Amino acid sequence: MKRRFLSLLLAVAVLLAVFLSVRLGHVSLGTGDVFRALKGNGNPTHTRILLEIRLPRALLGVLVGGGLALSGSVFQALLRNPLAEPYILGISGGSAAGAVLVLSLGLVTVSSVLLPAAAFAGALLAIVLVFRVAASADRSLDVRVLLLAGVVVGSFFTAVIALLLSISEAQAVRSAVLWMMGSLAGASWTRVLLVAGYTLPSGLVLMGMARSLNLLSIGEETAGYLGTDVERVKRTAYGVASLITAAGVAVAGIIGFVGLIVPHALRLIVGSDQRLLLPLSFLAGAAFLTSADLVARLILDPSEVPIGVITAFLGVPLFLVLLRRSLSP
């Protein structure tokens, strides 16, 4: 009952967040304006703001936020570590190195399509590197080695970024730093479709593996005795969750906190059953990031606050309240 109510609540929260995101901003639209624009007989300026700027941005928030929270939940189960998050295995470092490289070489501006491509390529490079290191030590994929390899590869890319920034022009450094803080400002329908293409099928694959992920969290040997092909589950979960993260980072930069706090907070409320946790994480992450983006746009209008600041400012107090509540008898 509590579970069904929470699912419904979160679904409504996503819709509400999207609705408010398309209505509010530097130019606020009334509910009537929104529906008229959607029907195609509204004010042309309003229609353009709605369809070309706000709606793709809100949907990008839904996909990236949902994807990060979902993959965060998978990484926590896979690495058997409640502190794991989507960036822990070096994906953020790899993508940032790719993005900073093209920015510092002056190849692209922040709005170019090359930037997400470079970030995605960097993320893929990090994923492949980490996987190769972790899987070469033994025939089986040891999650402790995976974690170490991820942290080390991440540190390497951090050094690459530092090197690139130190030899870049001031303007390129500023663009790079802003990119690394994450933002949904570059939203477009192309990016929405791109991320949807990665996130939605991958999300379904992961949700289909929920029961196996549950078993992994009680130990690999036991999971094997209970009928799981442990190696296949680990490899698939790592690969698919990484792809979701890579796609999100490519279009929105490194947005911290969503992938760590959303699954963790939900775990405190509904427990650790991945069959429930994965879909709820997606919904909660989607609502959370879309709302955070709305706040980031409005709070210092007309300029924008980095979205990572808002996710932390909103997420930390919320999380602490939940943590306290879960500790009290």
Added chain:
Amino acid sequence: MNFQTSELVVRYGRARAKALAGVSMEVPEGALYAVLGPNGSGKSTLMRALLGLIPLEAGTVRVGGRETRDWTRRELARVVGAVPQAEHLAFPISVRDFVGMGRYPHLGPLRREGEGDREAVRAALARCDVTDLVARDVTTLSGGELQRVRIARALAQEPSALVLDEPTASLDVRHEMSIFQLLRASADGGMTVLLITHHINLAARFADRLLLLNEGRVEAEGAVRDVFREEILESVYRWPLAVRTDVVSGTPQITPLSSVSEP
């Protein structure tokens, strides 16, 4: 469901020593079969090899007459329930959900638990006397409760054989006795039970047959009286001991003696 190995050799990674160096044994159907041996003698490795979790260097393993590698993990889990030595839970989980995981091999990715699954879980909980604990978090259980809950999970698989690695380690008398009696009753009900244990006196009292491993080899195998011989046990455990028939249970029991030469 019987287990059979023939000239089984297992080596971990690039280690020079063999963890199992040519083990041939057979666990008859419906027997309570205890595997004994000092630490590091290959008992847990034998369990992993029997259940196909580690690659074999040589030899064969058969479960129910069929080689382990011909079983899928899921098929095997439907007929053999296993309780490994240690499990480290990453997250809190209720006893009900934990025991419910025993139904995993019977469910597909999209099939939800039905009445039959819930009934299997209820029966397993009752069998292990842990029904009262269903709402508890597994990470808060005492050692004795946890072991019974883990056995309940294996029974929820509705297997025809059970394999357990030291299920009575660090338990008090009451709990170790209740587990041995539970396993004895399961074997009497037709289930094949392979039990790895350091409680050699309880093994002598409850088991039908014993296997004594030492440094990856079979040192002795057979009925309790054939294995419980002073010279065999002394050389394997490298400690002086006496074997006497216990007046209460009527089975041979060992008493470790004081060592004269070593501390």
